[in-house]
Amino acid sequence: MSSSLRIAKEEWRQWLRSRLAVLSLIVFTVLLLFTTAFTMLDAQEARHERLHQQEQAEETFLNQPDRHPHRMVHYGHYVFRAPPPLAMFDPGVDAVTGQSLFLEGHRQNSAMFADARAEARTGGFGALTPAKLYHLFLPLLIIALGHGVILREREARTLGPLLSQGVSGSRLYRGKLLALGVLIAALSLPALFSAIAATFFGESLLASLALYTGTLLYLGVWAALTLLVSLATRSRGLALGVLSALWVITVLVIPRIGVTSASAALPTEGKILTDMRMNEDLRKLGDGHNAADPAFAKLRANLLAQYDVETVDELPINFRGMVASESETKLTETLNAYAEKRMERERDQAAHLSAYGWISPYIAVAAASRHLAGTDLETHHRFLREAEAVRFDFVQGLNKAHIEDLSYEDDINRNNGEEGWKNARIDSENWKVLNNFRFAPDAAQTRLDRAMSMLMALTLWFMGLLGLGLIAARRLTP
Secondary structure, rough: OOHHHHHHHHHHHHHHOOOHHHHHHHHHHHHHHHHHHHHHHHHHHHHHHHHHHHHHHHHHHHHHHHHHHHHHHOOOEEEOOOHHHHHOOOOOHHHHHHEEEEEEEOEEEEEOOOHHHHHHHHHOOOOOOOOHHHHHHHHHHHHHHHHHOOOHHOOOOOOHHHHOOOOOHHHHHHHHHHHHHHHHHHHOOOHHHHHHHHHHHHOOOHHHHHHHHHHHHHHHHHHHHHHHHHHHOOHHHHHHHHHHHHHHHHHHHHHHHHHHHHHHHOOOHHHHHHHHHHHHHHOOOOOOOOOOOOHHHHHHHHHHHHOOOOOHOOOOOOHHHHHHHHHHHHHHHHHHHHHHHHHHHHHHHHHEEEEEHHHOHHHHHHHHHHHHHHHHHHHHHHHHHHHHHHHHHHHEEEEEEHHHHOOOOHHOOOHHHHHHHHOEEEHHHHHHHOOOOOOOOHHHHHHHHHHHHHHHHHHHHHHHHHHHHEEEEOOOOO
């Protein structure tokens, strides 16, 4: 048996003799297991529920009776975003961005129904997820168990005999690092289980393994940092104080600075002011419900010239439907411009915050985890775009039926008694313009590309701290 392995076994023997260490290991292990199990069950329940709701929404829309086509435009439709398989490890922004959208003509609604159940269960402190445990709390266990691994040898006056017997500082360092590595490997088994389970629910093996590897890298950073501080200090109290301060700075302070900095450097316009400006622009486009609006005078003139008629009554198509279609096109262009501007600013803010990952491993692993899990801001933005495409397609499909399947005369007389309403209805077969919507995360390689810079930051952190630790170990003296 090599000396490094014997040192690692001795370290584990010391931990198992400590009631505090054993109790800490038991508490963290139980917490990891239960959190992993509950998060997995919640994610699968949410997935089945939203897919079922999506099927019901489509069935309800398609089963509507004969109606005026514009009533169906306002009747609207719902789309839902089912959580991706790796959301069982890291739900990311999904818990706060909303999971469903109500689609209707003339407007773009915000995502609704953010999952606040977990927050209510934990007294308002947010959901406890495997990602949060690994990123926030497991480093504290590494600090608690590892801050004295070198200092204990010094305080027990066994460091001198070890070095005099030919055990080099580097070998001692490797043995202690191996002990912490075994600890990390054991405690990361629930994360590995989540990654493997996700593949059975349709996730790519590449994304699952990359997420697990990123978690190991992050924990390895804390193990290397803990050993380096244990080598560089002369008392356990000082080592524990330094490591605790570093945890507070990198996990709590720097992320807060990053958020504040992003908000200050890239401010966003308030919703009220944005809505006022947007509504002012929309009013210039004309009222799509009013075919006599001056904004559609050019459309009227072009159609009359195209079909060589004198009045809109003589057109072979329904002029009111043409107005609705033209209005929806221009309105959507304006709404999309505002939406893209908002999403671009949100992306810039997220990128600004991610840049702090080079000085905070916590920010790096959190960003990489969200990217790989498919629960990041970019994925939410794609959901909004794809939902908007569904909205525009079915609204314009109904407007097409309004133009071609409903006469102008029946349309303008729709309020003349019950007979007028009957004549202004079209066949429900026209509701089949609605396309099925099933949202899926990006391809694994795309997600890996997004996470690559943060994974590189974690790798550099780990290699740098490992190198410094080896240099310090070679200079180790009693």
